[in-house]
Amino acid sequence: MTSSVFQKSPFQARLDALNIVQQWTSWNGYKSAQVFDTIASEYFAIRSTCSLMDLTPMEKFRITGPDSQRFLNRLVTRDLSNLAIDRVAYVIWCNDEGKVLDDGTVFRLGENDFRLCAQHHQLDWLSISRLGFNVNIEKETDDIAALAVQGPTSFSVLNKVGIEGLDKLKPFQICQQSISGIEIMISRTGFTGDLGYELWTSPENALDLWDLIYGQCENGNFDIRAIGLHALNMVRIEAGFIMPGEDFVTAETAVRADRSRSPFELGLSWLVDFEKPYFTGKKALQAEALRPANRRLVKLSVEGNKPPADAFLYDKENGKRIGTVKSCVWSPILKANLTLSDIEFENGSCPEKIWAEIYYQKELEWKSSWSQCHVSHKPFWKNARASLTPPMKF
Amino acid sequence: MTNNLKVIVIGGGHNGLVCASYLAKAGLSVQILEARDSVGGACAPIIDNNGNKLAGLAHASYGLNMQILKDLDLPALPIQLSLDTISLSEDGSHITFANNSVSGRKISERDSKSYRGFIEEFKKYSEALDVLTTNIPPRLKDMDWHDKKTLIKIGWNLRFGLGKKLMREFLRVGGINIFDVLNEKFDDPAIKGAIAFDAVLGHKMGPRTPNTVLSYLQKISFGENNSLCRSDNLSTLLEEKAKSLGVKILTNSKIDRIIIEDGICKGVKLESAEIFKSDLVISNADAKTTFLKFVGTEYLDAMFSHRVDSIRQEGAVARINLCLKALPKDQNLEGDKLFQRLIIAPDMQYVEHAFNHSKYGEYSDHPILEMIINRVEDRGPSVNSITATISASFAPYDLKGGWGKNRNLFVNRVFETIEKYIPGFNNLVKSYELLTPCDIEEQYNCVGGHWHHGEMGIDQSFMMRPVHGSAQYKTPCKNLYLCGASAHPGGGITGLPGHNAAKQIIRAI
Numbered sequence: 087m088t089s090s091v092f093q094k095s096p097f098q099a100r101l102d103a104l105n106i107v108q109q110w111t112s113w114n115g116y117k118s119a120q121v122f123d124t125i126a127s128e129y130f131a132i133r134s135t136c137s138l139m140d141l142t143p144m145e146k147f148r149i150t151g152p153d154s155q156r157f158l159n160r161l162v163t164r165d166l167s168n169l170a171i172d173r174v175a176y177v178i179w180c181n182d183e184g185k186v187l188d189d190g191t192v193f194r195l196g197e198n199d200f201r202l203c204a205q206h207h208q209l210d211w212l213s214i215s216r217l218g219f220n221v222n223i224e225k226e227t228d229d230i231a232a233l234a235v236q237g238p239t240s241f242s243v244l245n246k247v248g249i250e251g252l253d254k255l256k257p258f259q260i261c262q263q264s265i266s267g268i269e270i271m272i273s274r275t276g277f278t279g280d281l282g283y284e285l286w287t288s289p290e291n292a293l294d295l296w297d298l299i300y301g302q303c304e305n306g307n308f309d310i311r312a313i314g315l316h317a318l319n320m321v322r323i324e325a326g327f328i329m330p331g332e333d334f335v336t337a338e339t340a341v342r343a344d345r346s347r348s349p350f351e352l353g354l355s356w357l358v359d360f361e362k363p364y365f366t367g368k369k370a371l372q373a374e375a376l377r378p379a380n381r382r383l384v385k386l387s388v389e390g391n392k393p394p395a396d397a398f399l400y401d402k403e404n405g406k407r408i409g410t411v412k413s414c415v416w417s418p419i420l421k422a423n424l425t426l427s428d429i430e431f432e433n434g435s436c437p438e439k440i441w442a443e444i445y446y447q448k449e450l451e452w453k454s455s456w457s458q459c460h461v462s463h464k465p466f467w468k469n470a471r472a473s474l475t476p477p478m479k480f
Numbered sequence: 481m482t483n484n485l486k487v488i489v490i491g492g493g494h495n496g497l498v499c500a501s502y503l504a505k506a507g508l509s510v511q512i513l514e515a516r517d518s519v520g521g522a523c524a525p526i527i528d529n530n531g532n533k534l535a536g537l538a539h540a541s542y543g544l545n546m547q548i549l550k551d552l553d554l555p556a557l558p559i560q561l562s563l564d565t566i567s568l569s570e571d572g573s574h575i576t577f578a579n580n581s582v583s584g585r586k587i588s589e590r591d592s593k594s595y596r597g598f599i600e601e602f603k604k605y606s607e608a609l610d611v612l613t614t615n616i617p618p619r620l621k622d623m624d625w626h627d628k629k630t631l632i633k634i635g636w637n638l639r640f641g642l643g644k645k646l647m648r649e650f651l652r653v654g655g656i657n658i659f660d661v662l663n664e665k666f667d668d669p670a671i672k673g674a675i676a677f678d679a680v681l682g683h684k685m686g687p688r689t690p691n692t693v694l695s696y697l698q699k700i701s702f703g704e705n706n707s708l709c710r711s712d713n714l715s716t717l718l719e720e721k722a723k724s725l726g727v728k729i730l731t732n733s734k735i736d737r738i739i740i741e742d743g744i745c746k747g748v749k750l751e752s753a754e755i756f757k758s759d760l761v762i763s764n765a766d767a768k769t770t771f772l773k774f775v776g777t778e779y780l781d782a783m784f785s786h787r788v789d790s791i792r793q794e795g796a797v798a799r800i801n802l803c804l805k806a807l808p809k810d811q812n813l814e815g816d817k818l819f820q821r822l823i824i825a826p827d828m829q830y831v832e833h834a835f836n837h838s839k840y841g842e843y844s845d846h847p848i849l850e851m852i853i854n855r856v857e858d859r860g861p862s863v864n865s866i867t868a869t870i871s872a873s874f875a876p877y878d879l880k881g882g883w884g885k886n887r888n889l890f891v892n893r894v895f896e897t898i899e900k901y902i903p904g905f906n907n908l909v910k911s912y913e914l915l916t917p918c919d920i921e922e923q924y925n926c927v928g929g930h931w932h933h934g935e936m937g938i939d940q941s942f943m944m945r946p947v948h949g950s951a952q953y954k955t956p957c958k959n960l961y962l963c964g965a966s967a968h969p970g971g972g973i974t975g976l977p978g979h980n981a982a983k984q985i986i987r988a989i
């Protein structure tokens with residue numbers, strides 16, 4: 087791929103300079119790094135020090151107008167009527183059949199002013215959904231430079247840079263700041279499960295903002311690394327976050343009717359609120375809730391040290407096939423194979439025993455072995471430092 | 481079935497009246513709330529500015545379906561009201577369609593024989609489709625035994641009712657357009673024009689539009705004692721019938737909202753803010769009005785709302801009410817002929833060209849017309865008034881530049897057209913009123929002012945009518961049903977949507 091077909095991020099000059107291995111991919115059309123240096127160093131930056139990641143390619147929509155809150159509440163499965171100004175909520179939204187279209191975050195910036203961030207392109211669906219609501223919807227993906235600063239020392243790094251008030255900023259809270267003449271919005275949000283922040287500013291400030299933060303690495307105060315999508319993928323699996331398009335086919339792109347997934351099937355029932363006003367898919371989901379569960383995306387750790395990538399899952403060794411591994415990672419911090427796996431349920435409940443048949447290579451020779459698996463009901467990895475207010479200082 | 485359920489029917493169009501009557505007969509307590517000052521909807525008589533009583537918008541119809549007449553013990557329309565169709569020709573060699581045959585000075589023996597064959601053939605198609613029109617259209621997914629039974633009956637009728645050869649022919653012509661079919665069958669342009677007229681009037685279609693064979697079958701009733709009639713007293717008859725069965729009727733009661741609580745329909749709120757609670761609400765209003773206005777997208781799924789919003793429902797037929805100084809004197813329209821259904825659609829090319837304009841948001845340069853001149857003794861308190869009603873197409877709802885200054889221009893087009901076929905007509909016009917689809921939308925509370933409350937394209941028919949997700953008279957909201965022309969089998973004066981809806985409701989409760 088030549089880089090000219092990619093859209094350039096406002097951070098591109100710095101990203102290009104730091105990328106040693108030149109592993110790029112397209113993320114919503116942007117030139118986005120998979121890896122800058124080595125996956126291991128980037129992973130440990132997130133879990134042990136501080137990481138920087140360009141979030142500009144994430145789809146961003148600005149929703150304003152008198153009906154904006156009602157509009158969003160009809161869009162997503164979660165109740166947003168109590169979402170306060172300067173707060174953020176993780177949300178999913180479904181089609182009429184109650185199948186998930188995407189996930190994302192809603193930022194309430196004002197009484198009638200919201201930002202919706204999404205994995206995938208959503209303008210069509212938002213436009214379809216706006217019928218009958220007095221709202222303005224604008225795609226602002228390209229108008230905003232977004233930077234994720236994540237890791238245990240992220241608070242201290244930003245503090246050092248001169249950003250104040252973060253000691254009081256709680257998870258999912260937003261504040262506005264001005265440093266060195268740059269207006270930024272900071273939200274205590276992220277996709278790593280760790281302590282971290284997302285910084286939002288206008289594209290012309292992007293390089294100055296980057297230099298301010300990365301300068302703390304160059305002047306030797308902190309270890310800070312630019313990270314790519316691969317390292318992010320590792321930590322998000324540890325944290326148990328799903329990735330639309332990876333762990334399931336989004337309803338908009340699914341061709342085969344049985345490929346799309348409901349929130350229940352993705353293990354996201356906590357995001358579905360039947361008490362709230364009507365939302366798209368509610369009727370279908372209410373009907374589904376009455377039926378025994380037929381499948382779930384579960385957090386499944388697999389014994390042993392062989393990577394269970396793309397493995398089939400069985401109810402016993404050489405037994406009945408009951409599912410597949412969707413995404414998986416060898417967690418350096420937990421020393422375990424972690425997966426998100428799609429499992430068929432029997433009579434509404436998860437099979438008690440799950441086995442993975444793993445194919446692996448030894449010097450170009452394929453072998454297979456069986457490993458027992460264990461369902462985890464909580465995120466695989468969780469650390470109190472992620473939600474501590476004020477965060478720990480380094 | 482639970483007795484004594486309280487039912488509200490929104491709108492007292494003929495379908496609302498039929499549905500209400502069936503439900504009252506089944507023991508339900510039914511209240512009709514009608515926005516206008518009288519019931520009947522588009523078949524309620526119109527009082528013009530001079531106080532003349534004219535036929536409703538639907539001035540000619542085959543009357544209600546036989547089954548409904550029987551079930552509700554209603555009289556068939558009296559034979560005096562029956563109408564022949566006379567298709568006018570500029571040179572005066574008009575042709576007459578009556579009793580399933582065609583006649584006229586220039587009609588060849590071959591064509592008149594072909595016409596009888598054509599009617600025979602289409603009558604069989606119509607009978608094969610009868611199961612579909614008089615029944616709840618079957619779902620294709622999650623079928624219950626009713627759905628299966630209907631499907632089997634349709635299949636049976638098509639295969640064994642029609643026979644192998646005719647079924648093959650039906651499957652062939654069903655998919656093509658009336659233009660091609662008529663060219664295969666007839667030589668005379670006037671016969672083809674007149675048949676094509678019936679296939680397209682009320683639709684935004686031309687003879688070459690696919691689907692026009694089905695729209696023709698939907699429009700025409702081929703039964704023996706089933707001729708086209710003035711539908712004068714239909715609304716009064718139905719109103720009296722409904723009342724005698726215990727239906728309560730309130731006019732001047734315009735619904736503003738349907739009350740939805742937790743996905744369940746609980747009643748209605750009038751524009752006056754008055755609230756009527758009920759166990760069931762049945763809407764005779766069109767699907768767009770029902771879902772987008774009464775219910776509101778806030779209570780509906782996004783794609784469903786989008787589908788409803790995308791229903792093609794822009795009317796293309798205008799109504800002109802005429803007051804004449806005297807009856808036209810025309811040697812080719814003598815005696816009773818003057819009072820038949822006079823149409824202007826001299827050939828298919830003419831009809832297609834008329835339609836072409838509507839595609840681009842223009843009214844037809846040379847419109848297709850249907851006129852009925854009233855016998856003085858038949859109606860009207862002021863004995864001197866000679867009146868006539870005209871359905872004129874194509875007069876698109878979404879006219880480029882709006883209707884404002886185009887109203888007179890269009891009416892002039894209509895009069896100029898008639899003048900060519902009935903010389904001297906223009907001088908006889910004393911006064912007129914024009915109802916464009918926009919006026920019809922406003923006065924009849926129907927979005928788009930469409931004849932059928934929504935185009936009868938195959939994608940908006942049968943189990944897809946009005947839209948996928950609300951077929952079978954049901955809606956996404958529990959206890960809310962549709963019973964008007966928006967629902968299967970569509971518009972025209974048949975009473976079938978109302979009848980089928982009642983059947984579905986009685987089955988469901």
Ligand SMILES: Cc1cc2nc3c(=O)[nH]c(=O)nc-3n(C[C@H](O)[C@H](O)[C@H](O)COP(=O)(O)OP(=O)(O)OC[C@H]3O[C@@H](n4cnc5c(N)ncnc54)[C@H](O)[C@@H]3O)c2cc1C
Pocket residue numbers: 490491492493494495496513514515516519520521522523537538539540541542733734735736764765766769795797798799871920923924925926929930931932933963964965966970971972973974977
């Ligand atoms: C110009 C024109 C000419 C036509 N000519 C013919 C013809 O010659 N022959 C023929 O067979 N068909 C004809 N039709 C078609 C036919 O009139 C309709 O298909 C038929 O009347 C539909 O009947 P309905 O009962 O479903 O709806 P409608 O007759 O439209 O009745 C619906 C009723 O619901 C009421 N309603 C709507 N909203 C509200 C509200 N908010 N609150 C309370 N009440 C409400 C309306 O006021 C109306 O009374 C014609 C249509 C048009 C537009």
